[in-house]
Amino acid sequence: MSPILFYGVPSACSFGSIVALEWLGQPYRLCRVDMPEGFTADYLRVNRIAETPALITADGHALTESMAILNHIGGLGIGRGLGFAQGTRDFDLLNRMLAYLNTTFFNAFSPLWYALEHGVEGAAKDALTHYGRDNVIKAHAQLEAMLGDAPWLLGERRTLADAYYIGIARWTKYHDAVDRRDYSRLQRLYDKLETDPAVAFAHAIEEQAAATGAGGFQGHVSLQDALEALAREDALAA
Numbered sequence: 001m002s003p004i005l006f007y008g009v010p011s012a013c014s015f016g017s018i019v020a021l022e023w024l025g026q027p028y029r030l031c032r033v034d035m036p037e038g039f040t041a042d043y044l045r046v047n048r049i050a051e052t053p054a055l056i057t058a059d060g061h062a063l064t065e066s067m068a069i070l071n072h073i074g075g076l077g078i079g080r081g082l083g084f085a086q087g088t089r090d091f092d093l094l095n096r097m098l099a100y101l102n103t104t105f106f107n108a109f110s111p112l113w114y115a116l117e118h119g120v121e122g123a124a125k126d127a128l129t130h131y132g133r134d135n136v137i138k139a140h141a142q143l144e145a146m147l148g149d150a151p152w153l154l155g156e157r158r159t160l161a162d163a164y165y166i167g168i169a170r171w172t173k174y175h176d177a178v179d180r181r182d183y184s185r186l187q188r189l190y191d192k193l194e195t196d197p198a199v200a201f202a203h204a205i206e207e208q209a210a211a212t213g214a215g216g217f218q219g220h221v222s223l224q225d226a227l228e229a230l231a232r233e234d235a236l237a238a
Helices: 015-024 066-076 089-108 110-117 122-147 160-173 184-194 197-207 223-237
Strands: 004-009 028-034 054-056 062-064 217-220
Touching: 004 015, 004 197, 004 223, 015 028, 015 066, 015 160, 015 197, 028 223, 054 066, 054 223, 062 066, 066 089, 066 160, 089 110, 089 122, 089 160, 110 122, 122 184, 160 184, 160 197, 184 197
Parallel strands: 004 028, 028 217
Antiparallel strands: 004 054, 054 062
């Protein structure tokens, strides 16, 4: 069967996995998850920790966590330069960058998201905001230095790290934490990615607007249809 990616709205980091699937160019389907109300008992059958993204792979296995999903897509897209063979230096460099984005860059925003999503006020909000802003500023400075003068995060070639980056970098619009224009190299990368057709497609998908993809997208499925597909594959494997 064609894989099914569960993506979250609004503005989840699963955005990067949509971009990655578009770059891969192979058949896939999408299942929309409105957060947090979409994290139902049924969805927990796919991802027990109530997060997106999640992926039902072509062989019917449920896979969670962005790094795992992006590495899975990368393994399918080695011929397209999206991923690299395990044991090579390029594989190690990609994993290092994905790990940095997943831990330091992603988590820098966590205090800000917590304050926003939980309605924190007063001294607690001030503390979370100050801590989060410091983290976001530090992470941007670090990533700016890591990028250097290269056109992409791993150098001369676009990789899945760039797809993951653009899904997180847009979070600055929710939080008055950093002005990306103070980091000219990251701003250049962001602007370049925003003109990418796959990124435009992912934006349209989130906004439920008309979306023209690269040909792999086979439409949306409901959560129940996705669970039925997962159950059928489990039954066949039994």
